[in-house]
Amino acid sequence: MSSLRMPQSLAKRLGVETGEAVLRYELLEEQAVSLGRAGKKLEAALSALRAHEGGEGRAAVLKAAAEAAWGFFVQREVLGLRDRAAIVAQYDIPREVLARIGAR
Secondary structure, eight states: OOOOOHHHHHHHHOOOOOHHHHHHHHHHHHHHHHHHHHHHHHHHHHHHHHHOSTTTHHHHHHHHHHHHHHHHHHHHHHOOOOOOOHHHHHOOOOHHHHHHOOOO
C-alpha cells in the first residue's frame, strides 16, 4: 500500500512543515546550541587561565584552555566557519594557548 504525499512546492506555499524541513531546522538548532556550549567552555577555560597567577597547576589550566580552544576551532570548521583570526581576537586567546594547538 502506498501513501500520498503533498508536493513540497505546495507544502511551502501553504506553510505546511515537511518532515525534512523540521529535521533540518532541528539539526541547525542543535549545531548552534553545541557551538554556544563550546564557546562558553572556551570562555571559562580562558578566564581560569587569566586568573591563575602561575606556578603550581598552571600547566593543567593551560592544557584545559588549549583543549577548549582546539575543540571550538574544530567545531567551527566543521560548520564551515573558518575565520580563526576573528575568534582569536574576539576571545583574546593568548599565544601560549595557540602554540599548544599549533595555531597561528
